[in-house]
Amino acid sequence: MAEAEKDAPAPEGGGTEAEKKKGGGLKTLIGLVVGVLFLVGSSVAVGVLMFPNQEPAGEEGHEEEVPVEPTTKILAPVPEILVNLADSKGLRLLQATMTLELEAKDGPGAEVRFQEILPRVQDRLIKILSSLTSEDIDGGTSKEFVQSRIRDHLNLGVLREEEFEVTDVYFTEFVIQ
Numbered sequence: 001m002a003e004a005e006k007d008a009p010a011p012e013g014g015g016t017e018a019e020k021k022k023g024g025g026l027k028t029l030i031g032l033v034v035g036v037l038f039l040v041g042s043s044v045a046v047g048v049l050m051f052p053n054q055e056p057a058g059e060e061g062h063e064e065e066v067p068v069e070p071t072t073k074i075l076a077p078v079p080e081i082l083v084n085l086a087d088s089k090g091l092r093l094l095q096a097t098m099t100l101e102l103e104a105k106d107g108p109g110a111e112v113r114f115q116e117i118l119p120r121v122q123d124r125l126i127k128i129l130s131s132l133t134s135e136d137i138d139g140g141t142s143k144e145f146v147q148s149r150i151r152d153h154l155n156l157g158v159l160r161e162e163e164f165e166v167t168d169v170y171f172t173e174f175v176i177q
Helices: 002-007 017-050 110-130 142-156
Strands: 072-084 093-104 164-176
Touching: 072 110, 072 164, 093 110, 110 142, 110 164, 142 164
Parallel strands: none
Antiparallel strands: 072 093, 093 164
């Protein structure tokens, strides 16, 4: 019976089912290849758009390396600061003593240079601390908030001009009355 099906003439509709599956498989294969090529091309385009300045892996070392300026880390103690809190109408005080961990671009003489600008740093610290409210310093993460605020304000202000960067703030005394 299988031989009879093979010898029988093909119907005019387009051949046997095996021939139809074979033609459909070719279309599916072409669709898959086009889809894969599209995905690869779009991935390359996204990579090029997101990382335009990176060199291909084989071309490293062709550009001159930019020399990194040497930096020096110093610990700079700041004298005690006593301020009224902003929302207390003189009823609540904050007393803080801290040490600033600084990165100085010009290593030798950095401590001497910091001592020269210390009055400006103290002035900025008084402004920062006196702008705090009771809500700013009451709570579990209050000291971390104050430390990050000090670090950000000093780095954007007086220390940026002098080529210092505060990397950390250490409270040696933090009293609220």
